[in-house]
Amino acid sequence: MKNIVIIGAGTGGTIMANHLNKELNKNDWRITIIDKRKEHYYQPGFLFLPFDQYKPEDVVKPIQEFIPQGVDFVNVAASRISPNDHQVILANGNALLYDILIIATGTEIAPDEIEGMKSDAWGKSIFTFYTFEGAKALRDKLRDWNGGKMVVHITEMPIKCPVAPLEFAFLADSYFKDKKMRDKVEITYVTPLSGAFTKPKATATLEYLLQEKNIHIEPDFAIESVDNENNTINDYGGRSIPFDILVTVPTNKGRDVIEVSGLGDDLNFVPTDKGTLQSKKHPDIFVIGDATNVPTSKAGSVVHFEAEILTENILNFIKGKEMTEQFDGHANCFIETGGGKALLIDFNYDHEPVTGTFPIAGIGPLRLLKESRFNHFGKLAFRWVYWHMLLKARPIPFVTAKMNEAGKDF
Amino acid sequence: MDKLIAGKTISVTEEGFLTEYSQWDKSIADAIAAENDVTLTPRHWEVIEYIQNEYKNDVPLSIRKIGKSGVVDIKEFYQLFPVAPLKTATKIAGIPKPVSCI
Numbered sequence: 001m002k003n004i005v006i007i008g009a010g011t012g013g014t015i016m017a018n019h020l021n022k023e024l025n026k027n028d029w030r031i032t033i034i035d036k037r038k039e040h041y042y043q044p045g046f047l048f049l050p051f052d053q054y055k056p057e058d059v060v061k062p063i064q065e066f067i068p069q070g071v072d073f074v075n076v077a078a079s080r081i082s083p084n085d086h087q088v089i090l091a092n093g094n095a096l097l098y099d100i101l102i103i104a105t106g107t108e109i110a111p112d113e114i115e116g117m118k119s120d121a122w123g124k125s126i127f128t129f130y131t132f133e134g135a136k137a138l139r140d141k142l143r144d145w146n147g148g149k150m151v152v153h154i155t156e157m158p159i160k161c162p163v164a165p166l167e168f169a170f171l172a173d174s175y176f177k178d179k180k181m182r183d184k185v186e187i188t189y190v191t192p193l194s195g196a197f198t199k200p201k202a203t204a205t206l207e208y209l210l211q212e213k214n215i216h217i218e219p220d221f222a223i224e225s226v227d228n229e230n231n232t233i234n235d236y237g238g239r240s241i242p243f244d245i246l247v248t249v250p251t252n253k254g255r256d257v258i259e260v261s262g263l264g265d266d267l268n269f270v271p272t273d274k275g276t277l278q279s280k281k282h283p284d285i286f287v288i289g290d291a292t293n294v295p296t297s298k299a300g301s302v303v304h305f306e307a308e309i310l311t312e313n314i315l316n317f318i319k320g321k322e323m324t325e326q327f328d329g330h331a332n333c334f335i336e337t338g339g340g341k342a343l344l345i346d347f348n349y350d351h352e353p354v355t356g357t358f359p360i361a362g363i364g365p366l367r368l369l370k371e372s373r374f375n376h377f378g379k380l381a382f383r384w385v386y387w388h389m390l391l392k393a394r395p396i397p398f399v400t401a402k403m404n405e406a407g408k409d410f
Numbered sequence: 411m412d413k414l415i416a417g418k419t420i421s422v423t424e425e426g427f428l429t430e431y432s433q434w435d436k437s438i439a440d441a442i443a444a445e446n447d448v449t450l451t452p453r454h455w456e457v458i459e460y461i462q463n464e465y466k467n468d469v470p471l472s473i474r475k476i477g478k479s480g481v482v483d484i485k486e487f488y489q490l491f492p493v494a495p496l497k498t499a500t501k502i503a504g505i506p507k508p509v510s511c512i
Contacts, residue, residue: 156474157472194494200425222488224484224485236484236487237488266472266474266478293470295470
């Protein structure tokens with residue numbers, strides 16, 4: 001009997017457990033998935049919590065509901081990986097031996113990285129919607145806020161879902177308009193990037209939307225500290241931006257277990273082959289999703305696409321064959337733009353997001369890089385798809401792991 | 411696209427990053443620096459050489475990494491390249507725009 005161990009029962013780990021459970025012969029392979037939590041969060045929903053568009057119960061379900069029968073769920077934290085002994089040491093002192101290890105530990109926020117960020121004002125005037133608790137605290141604050149300066153801020157790249165802070169700014173604009181108080185709120189979008197997004201064509205579209213919604217942008221801002229006496233964020237270049245509410249995306253880092261195991265880079269992300277998703281150092285370790293250092297977005301769609309490639313590669317690896325499937329960096333993201341509309345972008349390592357139709361070339365029904373109501377319904381419908389199809393590794397019609405070049409206006 | 415830099419025809423991206431590192435030389439660095447209102451001092455060159463070495467070794471660059479490099483801290487990096495330092499410094503160094511901007 002051989003062992004596949006998966007660390008992390010988030011999006012990537014859960015999809016892999018479902019794929020491998022279908023593909024592997026149970027007489028030969030035991031599949032174990034480790035996670036210290038009991039809850040599975042639908043993380044794209046955190047964006048809607050602060051604006052009372054989703055309720056907390058909409059975005060959380062028990063982890064166990066999505067782990068297939070035939071896969072062992074170990075509800076204990078993994079405290080260390082020992083690649084030389086091929087084992088994972090658990091917080092309860094037990095060790096699990098593996099023949100193949102899949103690291104799916106994701107990323108977490110690290111507000112301590114910036115001086116003054118995790119201060120007494122955390123949860124009072126400094127917020128993040130990148131956690132369930134953070135999103136709820138922000139919702140409570142916004143419910144009876146009288147207005148002032150709202151600063152939406154990215155600390156440093158890379159971050160999970162790089163478009164989420166932009167969406168937050170757009171939705172905030174809508175929210176305050178609906179509450180008839182938009183004139184009392186000044187929204188500023190502060191980013192370490194040189195523009196609204198990283199890729200030129202999407203940046204042009206998104207900056208136009210910022211302008212249209214009267215959201216001021218402060219690009220190239222590398223934060224040095226939060227000044228809690230004057231309520232400002234200050235950057236290394238000497239710029240200072242005042243806020244009444246700071247909605248920040250703190251530094252994103254890989255988990256401590258990666259660091260203590262000596263498997264990570266300077267942000268605890270695991271150096272990973274961007275095509276095969278195999279660890280660059282240890283052939284029996286594979287990495288999926290936010291935990292990798294591959295140069296594409298950290299996003300649920302990426303994990304979903306990676307899982308199909310990784311499953312094929314692991315099956316070949318087991319047979320001692322060459323791993324022929326290559327991940328192309330495919331990402332597919334809805335961008336809420338407020339007022340019941342959304343954009344859709346579809347891109348990979350080589351192609352930036354452009355206009356066009358998706359998923360069927362020339363037909364759609366979704367339009368790329370253009371605002372539409374239909375895209376917004378797509379985003380809302382996606383929650384159902386996530387819980388019922390994506391996590392269970394059921395194929396989503398017309399949506400392929402590798403990006404389709406047809407239907408795009410390159 | 412092609413651009414005339416320091417009297418030579420150089421292949422660059424829309425944003426002005428060199429696409430062929432082999433076309434880079436010090437006169438090109440000086441010209442790109444001047445375009446970005448930077449005058450290169452020996453301190454700048456230490457940083458540029460560090461960045462080029464990291465690139466040659468396939469190490470992804472970020473402001474954080476440069477701050478921990480021991481070559482320069484973030485504060486000084488900003489003094490040397492006041493506007494968008496990572497972008498400006500990599501452009502002058504003739505290497506592609508850092509992929510940390512995903």
